[in-house]
Amino acid sequence: MSDDVAVEARGVSKIFGASTDQEVRALDHVSVSIAQNEFFTLLGPSGCGKTTLLRLIAGFEHPTDGAILLEGKDISALPPFQRPVNTVFQNYALFPHMTVAQNIGFGLEMQGQSKDEVANTVGAMLVLVKMENLKNRRIDQISGGQQQRVALARALAPRPKVLLLDEPLSALDLKLRKEMQVELKRLQHETGITFIFVTHDQEEALTMSDRVAVMNEGRILQVGAPHEIYNRPHDRFVADFIGDTNFMPAEVIEHDESEVRIRLPSGIEITVPAPPGLPQGSEVTLAIRPEQARIVTDSDAISIQGSLTDEIYIGTDTQYRVDIGMTSPFVVRVQNANGERARIPLGSRVGIAVDPRTIQILQD
Amino acid sequence: MSAEQDSSTESFESLEAHAYQLEVRQNLLLSTPALIVLFCAASGTLLIMLVFSFLTPGDYGGIKWQFSTEAWFQVAFYRDIFDETVSIADAHLSIFWRSVKLSFLTTLVAFVLGFPTAYFIATRSPETRNLWLFLVTIPFWTNLLIRTFAILEIIRNQGLVNTVLIALGVIDQPLDMLYTDIAILLGMTYVYIPLMILPIYASMERFDFQLVEAAYDLYATRWRVLVRVILPLVKPGVIAGSILVFVPSLGAYVTPRVLGGGKHLMIGNLIELQFGQGRNWPLGAALSLTLLVIVMVALIFYVRSAQKEGGAHGH
Numbered sequence A: 001m002s003d004d005v006a007v008e009a010r011g012v013s014k015i016f017g018a019s020t021d022q023e024v025r026a027l028d029h030v031s032v033s034i035a036q037n038e039f040f041t042l043l044g045p046s047g048c049g050k051t052t053l054l055r056l057i058a059g060f061e062h063p064t065d066g067a068i069l070l071e072g073k074d075i076s077a078l079p080p081f082q083r084p085v086n087t088v089f090q091n092y093a094l095f096p097h098m099t100v101a102q103n104i105g106f107g108l109e110m111q112g113q114s115k116d117e118v119a120n121t122v123g124a125m126l127v128l129v130k131m132e133n134l135k136n137r138r139i140d141q142i143s144g145g146q147q148q149r150v151a152l153a154r155a156l157a158p159r160p161k162v163l164l165l166d167e168p169l170s171a172l173d174l175k176l177r178k179e180m181q182v183e184l185k186r187l188q189h190e191t192g193i194t195f196i197f198v199t200h201d202q203e204e205a206l207t208m209s210d211r212v213a214v215m216n217e218g219r220i221l222q223v224g225a226p227h228e229i230y231n232r233p234h235d236r237f238v239a240d241f242i243g244d245t246n247f248m249p250a251e252v253i254e255h256d257e258s259e260v261r262i263r264l265p266s267g268i269e270i271t272v273p274a275p276p277g278l279p280q281g282s283e284v285t286l287a288i289r290p291e292q293a294r295i296v297t298d299s300d301a302i303s304i305q306g307s308l309t310d311e312i313y314i315g316t317d318t319q320y321r322v323d324i325g326m327t328s329p330f331v332v333r334v335q336n337a338n339g340e341r342a343r344i345p346l347g348s349r350v351g352i353a354v355d356p357r358t359i360q361i362l363q364d
Numbered sequence B: 001m002s003a004e005q006d007s008s009t010e011s012f013e014s015l016e017a018h019a020y021q022l023e024v025r026q027n028l029l030l031s032t033p034a035l036i037v038l039f040c041a042a043s044g045t046l047l048i049m050l051v052f053s054f055l056t057p058g059d060y061g062g063i064k065w066q067f068s069t070e071a072w073f074q075v076a077f078y079r080d081i082f083d084e085t086v087s088i089a090d091a092h093l094s095i096f097w098r099s100v101k102l103s104f105l106t107t108l109v110a111f112v113l114g115f116p117t118a119y120f121i122a123t124r125s126p127e128t129r130n131l132w133l134f135l136v137t138i139p140f141w142t143n144l145l146i147r148t149f150a151i152l153e154i155i156r157n158q159g160l161v162n163t164v165l166i167a168l169g170v171i172d173q174p175l176d177m178l179y180t181d182i183a184i185l186l187g188m189t190y191v192y193i194p195l196m197i198l199p200i201y202a203s204m205e206r207f208d209f210q211l212v213e214a215a216y217d218l219y220a221t222r223w224r225v226l227v228r229v230i231l232p233l234v235k236p237g238v239i240a241g242s243i244l245v246f247v248p249s250l251g252a253y254v255t256p257r258v259l260g261g262g263k264h265l266m267i268g269n270l271i272e273l274q275f276g277q278g279r280n281w282p283l284g285a286a287l288s289l290t291l292l293v294i295v296m297v298a299l300i301f302y303v304r305s306a307q308k309e310g311g312a313h314g315h
């Protein structure tokens, strides 16, 4: 099993400005293993330590505590130029005094490859990123999207074991960004190199990754496949950060092997599948995705009731906001079938129907 | 395949060049007064020197209005007063050679010491950078002569260095440092090094240090990062700094006079001698113009070769 691990962080902490009054704990006992050939994404809000973790793997920083392992070997003490790991920087950091081809060939040249070898690999990389006819341009003579490709080619050319990408798409406009997302997936597929990708865009993380690690305040909160992270968030932060979520307090009434009976604030009781270990009487939070709830007008055997306050049309979907007597409204999202949508007068009393199997129980 | 794109960038560049020329022309108009002053001050005096170098020396200094090429002859040759035999003027040549050599060494030492200093300052936090820059410019507050005498005090036989070394038992005889080429080199480096540090720092301030990480990430050792990434990109600063140090070093007068004693003259001293005790103004003028030519030739060579080095892909 450990043969398949590309990178592992073992109990890694990083403290900046230690022994000064502005001590920052950028990483707090982070442990994670990233498999060979995986598209792994670090996702989290600004300042949560994503860049710091990448920089530790690249070797630009050294851990205050813990170790970084590459294919099972501790590389914590190696300088960046001895690590078979390359980085795509957020602002590309291309060498302005070199041409496109010279940039791509730089790493190969530094590895001591012969002129012919360098030229061959550079040629192949130019084809891979579709930049053949711009190879002799200077860096300031190509567009941002093209610079992005050159940065990718430069980092991929030496065939690193792991490619680190720190928000590589954040400087691009939306359309180019979507194109590059597809392109990145293709490159990862064709090269078979492990990608560690940093973003604070949850949609980007969910669409591109094999696995996602959600980070906050220097810790990894949850690691899993995108659908796991989305459908089974472990805690309130993850549920809140990934997609929209309705939160609702509830109390556990009784619990057996796989199900739990809980009482909502309105007094209604429902049965929800749940992991074991929820003591009777404990307070929990329910997380319900907007698209997993429905608005119903005809039944009164409905668990949650409220009055409709807003109806917002957002292209493919319509979003309803229902006041259920809590601080924030309950949001329901319904797909518009063929552009039609059922009109419900604002202010009318509606019920919210939820499939209990889609309700996630969070303990805080 | 790329022909079309290349030609389109070319026409774009020529358009840009046109706009640039227009702008330059307009600026030229605005700077006319300054140019007139510069022209009179620089070219006027140069012209006077040129004329003087082709005249005959006056008996008590000054010149006689009598055409002669004797001064130019004397720059390189020596005519014996008694038998009129002509020999090479080794004194002049060796002084020229020493001046070029010392100025070159001064520039080199100033670079070797100044580059790391500039790098150090450029990598400090923005608040502390100004403090360091301020420290670098402090010597400019004091008169050159006073600073030169301060160095003399430090390196003379009973000076600071020798006293300390003897007290520590490192040596028992004082080291003869004063009145040597080394003393001149030391003094000139000290005087001119800020002129090396400041332009290099100015280049480095604009340098994106993330490029260092990028190169370091791409298997470049520290040395290669320096040679392949940092140096090419701060080259304009290095060129400017070298010129700013080399040119005044070549004409330096006070430092070699004080620290070199009478023995180690440089061109500046030789020229001064002709206008003073030597009472040979035409020779002084001819020597000055020779110095000018040396400087110009050296600069042209230097800038040419510096451009060629990174020229293929430089800015």
Ligand SMILES: Nc1ncnc2c1ncn2[C@@H]1O[C@H](COP(=O)(O)OP(=O)(O)OP(=O)(O)O)[C@@H](O)[C@H]1O
Binding pocket: A016, A017, A024, A025, A026, A044, A045, A046, A047, A048, A049, A050, A051, A052, A053, A200
């Ligand atoms: N060199 C440094 N010195 C001091 N503090 C630092 C340093 N680098 C990062 N930090 C701090 O460490 C924390 C994590 O920073 P990091 O750059 O890893 O965040 P990030 O997740 O990449 O954020 P962003 O999404 O904004 O890029 C932040 O609080 C930051 O201020």
Ligand SMILES: [Mg+2]
Binding pocket: A050, A051, A052, A166
């Ligand atoms: Mg970051």
